[in-house]
Amino acid sequence: HEAQDKAGLAVAKSVKLALQGEFVPDAVNVQAGGLVAEEVRPLLPLAEKLGKVFTAVAGGVAAGVTIEVRGVPQDVSVLKLAATKGLFSAVVEEQVTYVNAPMLAADRGVEVELITAAEVEDHKNLVTLRGALPDGRVVSVSGSLVTHGDSDRLKLTEVDGFDLELDADGILLFFRYTDRPGVVGTIGTILGETGVNIGAMQVARREAGGEALMTLTVDSAVPADLLAEAASGIGATAASTVDLTDEF
Incomplete structure (x- = not known):
């Protein structure tokens, strides 16, 4: 019975995905050209x-x-x-x-x-x-x-x-700016004052004092006005956010 239950659940999930127009792992996808490896x-x-x-x-x-x-x-x-x-x-x-x-x-x-x-x-x-x-x-x-x-x-x-x-995974923020001391602290303060917790951060740069990209993972969504405030606070030339919270 357990095997039948699992099979039934798998079929039900596949049907639900198909009805939603999503990819069905066990089905032939015409546009993909056949079964997916x-x-x-x-x-x-x-x-x-x-x-x-x-x-x-x-x-x-x-x-x-x-x-x-x-x-x-x-x-x-x-x-x-x-x-x-x-x-x-x-x-x-x-x-x-x-x-x-x-x-x-x-x-x-x-x-x-x-x-x-x-x-x-x-x-x-x-x-x-x-x-x-x-x-x-x-x-x-x-x-x-x-x-x-x-x-x-x-x-x-x-x-x-x-x-x-x-x-x-999760909610990511991206900031492009000119590399200089104090930027990481400024971002932490601006986000922290509004209750946004930083889970991870990476700064990538090509050379000291050159253009840099800061990428942060945060625990909650950052509205457009807060993103703009943070960008302005560090003189960022570009700022964006994306939600990659795992739905899969």
């Missing part, structure tokens, strides 16, 4: 989250986005769907699904291209989204599935050309 499935949430980060950092939709997948020999066509879903999740009011994501991209003239490469340095696998904005600025974000003991962790490894290693 077991090794590729854990990369689905990574690709979707990278899409969300890309749109947040870009501040809008790019005219075209290239998804580059390295170190995964299996068919990764479905990752294009996942990334496209993430790209539009915060852009449109309607719910974005695996079914309507390609149509949303087509309606807005956004070209999404998938390219693959067999090898990758420093990572077992690597997914990168790269695209040009209307003003000519190029934005890129990268992430990897990293194995820690018996579990896999989704990691952000690069944002806008800055290298980092941070869990791709």
Whole structure:
């Protein structure tokens, strides 16, 4: 009976996902070109989250986005769907699904291209989204599935050309600014005064005193006015936030 119960629950979950237009792990996905390999499935949430980060950092939709997948020999066509879903999740009011994501991209003239490469340095696998904005600025974000003991962790490894290693989960804040002493303390004070707790922080810079990117994980959502206040307080040239709270 236990096996039947588990099978019944699995079927019910698959039906629910299908009705919602979501990816059904055990079903053939027509647009993905067939069954999705077991090794590729854990990369689905990574690709979707990278899409969300890309749109947040870009501040809008790019005219075209290239998804580059390295170190995964299996068919990764479905990752294009996942990334496209993430790209539009915060852009449109309607719910974005695996079914309507390609149509949303087509309606807005956004070209999404998938390219693959067999090898990758420093990572077992690597997914990168790269695209040009209307003003000519190029934005890129990268992430990897990293194995820690018996579990896999989704990691952000690069944002806008800055290298980092941070869990791709929870509520993230990004600040671009000129590197100088006291910035970390200022951000901590501004957020702390409003009850926002910082769970993790990383600062990436290319050189001392040069352009830097601060990435924070916080325990609660940061409204637009507080984000603007924090950005102004440190003289940030750009600030954004994205919610990557694990839904998967």
